[in-house]
Amino acid sequence: MSRFDYVIVGAGSAGCVLADRLSADGTAQVLLVEAGTGTPETRPEVQVPILFPRLFGGELDWNFTTVPQPGLADRSIPIPRGKAVGGSSVINAQLWTRGHRADYDAWAEAGLTGWSHADLQPYFERAEQRVSLAGLRHPLPVTPAFVDACARLGHAPAAEVQEGHLLARATHRDGLRHSSADAYLAPSRERPNLTVLADTFVRRVLFEGTRAVGIEIEGESGTETLRAEREVILSAGAVGSPHLLLLSGVGPAEELTRHGVPVVRDLSTVGRDLTDHLLVPLAFEAQGFRSPGANTTSEQITQYLQDRYGTLDSIISEALLFLRTREELEAPDIEVVHLVVPLGEHQRPTAHGLALGVILLRPRSRGAITLRSADPHDAPLIDPRYLTDEAGHDLETLVAGVREAQRVLRQPDFAQWVGKPLTDGALSEDLDDVTAYIRATGGSIHHLVSTCRMGTDERSVVDPTFAVRGLTGLRVVDASAMPSIVRAHTHAPVTMLAERAADVLLQQR
Ligand SMILES: Cc1cc2nc3c(=O)[nH]c(=O)nc-3n(C[C@H](O)[C@H](O)[C@H](O)COP(=O)(O)OP(=O)(O)OC[C@H]3O[C@@H](n4cnc5c(N)ncnc54)[C@H](O)[C@@H]3O)c2cc1C
Structure with a gap:
């Protein structure tokens, strides 16, 4: 032995x-x-x-x-x-x-x-x-537009405290x-x-x-x-x-x-x-930009490995927004992650688009x-x-988070990049629709x-x-x-x- x-x-x-x-x-x-x-x-x-x-x-x-x-x-x-x-x-x-x-x-x-x-x-x-x-070397133009949209809604840049908007840092x-x-x-x-x-x-x-x-x-x-x-x-x-x-x-x-x-x-x-953190993706077609990595060919991969130049260094999640759904909270209870591909993280991007992933940060379930x-x-x-906590706190918080993400999507400078929704109901404001959407599309962010x-x-x-x-x-x-x-x-x-x-x-x- x-x-x-x-x-x-x-x-x-x-x-x-x-x-x-x-x-x-x-x-x-x-x-x-x-x-x-x-x-x-x-x-x-x-x-x-x-x-x-x-x-x-x-x-x-x-x-x-x-x-x-x-x-x-x-x-x-x-x-x-x-x-x-x-x-x-x-x-x-x-x-x-x-x-x-x-x-x-x-x-x-x-x-x-x-x-x-x-x-x-x-x-x-x-x-x-x-x-x-490392910070982002090649953020897409849609990324500063997301940050600006957050700022227009009153979210400050995250500095010492992890609250507000920030550009992603990657283990690169x-x-x-x-x-x-x-x-x-x-x-x-x-x-x-x-x-x-x-x-x-x-x-x-x-x-x-x-x-x-x-x-x-x-x-x-x-x-x-x-x-x-x-x-x-x-x-x-x-x-x-x-x-x-x-x-x-x-x-x-x-x-x-x-x-x-x-x-x-x-x-x-x-x-x-x-x-676990639950993520609800709001996914859209691209309007005027190309998602990195969609349909990447083996030649592009070989080239990238040689010169490390281009957008294949993207980590998909280019910016984050940490927010409180209620003023009286001591810290954020929702994160919105800005993805420059049209799907949630666990799926494979095949088309050009974007998604906002709404994450429940402090689930009670x-x-x-x-x-x-x-x-x-x-x-x-x-x-x-x-989403099984007795008081329904988790669902309620996610609904508020989805609504704030929808507000970000409606800000004109960001909206110009946002094409058709890829999932029915992504922009509905009706409570029953939002609830059904969360239950139908939510998944783990691992x-x-x-x-x-x-x-x-x-x-x-x-x-x-x-x-x-x-x-x-x-x-x-x-x-x-x-x-x-x-x-x-x-x-x-x-x-x-x-x-x-x-x-x-x-x-x-
Ligand atoms: C798809 C995905 C995306 C994520 N994205 C992010 C992100 O962007 N940022 C972030 O901060 N976090 C992210 N996370 C979460 C983060 O990576 C994990 O929380 C973290 O890596 C967990 O570390 P760990 O040491 O607990 O477990 P792990 O890193 O999972 O390590 C466990 C290891 O144990 C081994 N093992 C298990 N069972 C056995 C066995 N019976 N015999 C021998 N070996 C065994 C496994 O093979 C594995 O290597 C992500 C996770 C996943 C899966």
């Missing part, structure tokens, strides 16, 4: 940070295990920023879907998740947003000492020394995508004390009593076990980490027993508290990840329960969090040191550990969280 000090499961946004930081001083043997390929960067679709929608449903995507969602006209919603060294940062839309002060201050107020906005800024800064960020380096693997693993991969095992599926965590002692993997020669002398760290993402805990006997005893999984620890909230079966290869049941929620309360799965309650030698460090959803696209906050976790682990050695 091979032995390591730290065994990290999942080489995504969080796992890459941990592998780098925990192996940095050379004293610990670190293993990073990843189910997906170790060389995603060899594919043009990964390198060339505009091509990321082509990755959905492919080899680098776990390609999950939700169970039918009653709040969304019983549709099953696609849930792409990166499957490669680099994780979801290899297929994501490359936006980098830190989130709002109120997000983190609320964590500190809930008892997470040291997690306030001010406390966490150094971790973002540390992350930004590694992850390369020299015109190419810069994943967490590029940022954190490329510089450390040759360290003798860091082993990266790609193409290796982890089946479960192994325990001796209540101590995690290793993992079971599917190796080249069948099932093997790998031993962790200090810690097993789950960084398998908001779907993968709770799934692995459940498969390993950590979760609600009733659910585990029903599927024949021996109970190691009855922890009723594993997989619960699932929260809570969902769950549960076992479908005890077979690790059976995807878990993913049930975000979008920010699943809190399925192994951190907290100081009894219901939380991990404590403020990322340790799973009631067990030793087992941590969860990724989007699933997030105490609550933030008003941000989640890659930057997850990277920050992993930077902080690395400090905690190094201090506790």
Whole structure:
């Protein structure tokens, strides 16, 4: 049996940070295990920023879907998740947003000492020394028109506080995508004390009593076990980490027993508290501009890789607007993302157009990840329960958000670029129509969090040191550990969280 000090499961946004930081001083043997390929960067679709929608449903995507969602006209919603060294940062839309002060201050107020906005800024800064960020090199003319329309409606430019309009910042380096693997693993991969095992599926965590002692993997020669002398760290993402805990006997005893999984620890909230950002796209034909990336040919891709010139560096989401739907709120509850293609992010752009994506930033609806079966290869049941909060707060907020986006679309300077609606009802102001539109078109913007929620309360799965309650030698460090959803696209906050976790682990050695 091979032995390591730290065994990290999942080489995504969080796992890459941990592998780098925990192996940095050379004293610990670190293993990073990843189910997906170790060389995603060899594919043009990964390198060339505009091509990321082509990755959905492919080899680098776990390609999950939700169970039918009653709040969304019983549709099953696609849930792409990166499957490669680099994780979801290899297929994501490359936006980098830190989130709002109120997000983190609320964590500190809930008892997470040291997690306030001010406390966490150094971790973002540390992350930004590694992850390369770039502004838009070639914003389309329709993008300043969107910003002007927001300004005319009274939205200020976002400055210190993430409220108002801003141009996107992307995780790019020299015109190419810069994943967490590029940022954190490329510089450390040759360290003798860091082993990266790609193409290796982890089946479960192994325990001796209540101590995690290793993992079971599917190796080249069948099932093997790998031993962790200090810690097993789950960084398998908001779907993968709770799934692995459940498969390993950590979760609600009733659910585990029903599927024949021996109970190691009855922890009723594993997989619960699932929260995601819902996006409603308002899509239109282009009027007087061409969308980047529509029908890109292989010659254009080869040319771009040679000279890095042209609009293939677009990340589609060129500008963002964070707004409050009610004056009395302390922080924005809606984001409107300005997309220079006609569809929501999870679909492939094939025509010229634009879309405004209306995102519910602080949903109250809570969902769950549960076992479908005890077979690790059976995807878990993913049930975000979008728009199911009892008071109807989520739907009401989204309706207000859609109406504000419609006002932006009607501003003359922006409206001149906006052609025919591609979906019926996108511009209707009637409450029933807007509600039906939201239910018919809403989808995930892929920010699943809190399925192994951190907290100081009894219901939380991990404590403020990322340790799973009631067990030793087992941590969860990724989007699933997030105490609550933030008003941000989640890659930057997850990277920050992993930077902080690395400090905690190094201090506790
Ligand atoms: C399509 C898409 C677009 C997005 N766009 C943006 C954006 O523009 N900006 C932004 O900020 N955020 C975006 N996000 C969200 C952001 O990328 C994620 O929140 C973040 O990457 C999550 O990091 P993580 O470490 O929790 O999980 P991941 O990065 O998903 O990493 C988990 C890793 O664990 C591996 N794994 C899982 N199970 C196993 C197993 N059993 N055995 C071995 N390995 C396993 C996976 O293959 C994966 O590599 C997007 C996400 C997606 C999917």
